[in-house]
Amino acid sequence: MPRQSTRTEPSAEADHHAIIKSKVGYVVGDKMDKTIVVRVDTLTPHPLYKKRVRRSRKFLAHDETNEAQVGDYVRIAEGRPRSKRKSWQLAAVLRPSAGRIQAEQVAADLKAEEA
Secondary structure, three states: OOOOOOOOOOOOOOOOOOOOOEEEEEEEEOOOOOEEEEEEEEEEEOOOOOOEEEEEEEEEEEOOOOOOOOOOEEEEEEOOOOOOOEEEEEEEEEEOOHHHHHHHHHHHHHHHHHO
């Protein structure tokens, strides 16, 4: 009697997509090269009083082009581990900080005056 294989072959119809975790938060640190610190806030109910309490957690994320600055509202996505604490990467800058918008506007105004 031939021995039957116990391995299961992946079927063509079963399409397995990896679910990538993502979080949104504010950049609170950008002093390191190609690394940002993102604070992610969550609201959880208090176990006894049931009032919603804000909890925050910091994540280190990889920023290849150093585009995110302190105060930016960003989305980070889970990726491969790049160091002991850094396994997230910058996915998008959702809303730049107010100071950054003003600085870009002043630079554009100065360019327009020179021309």
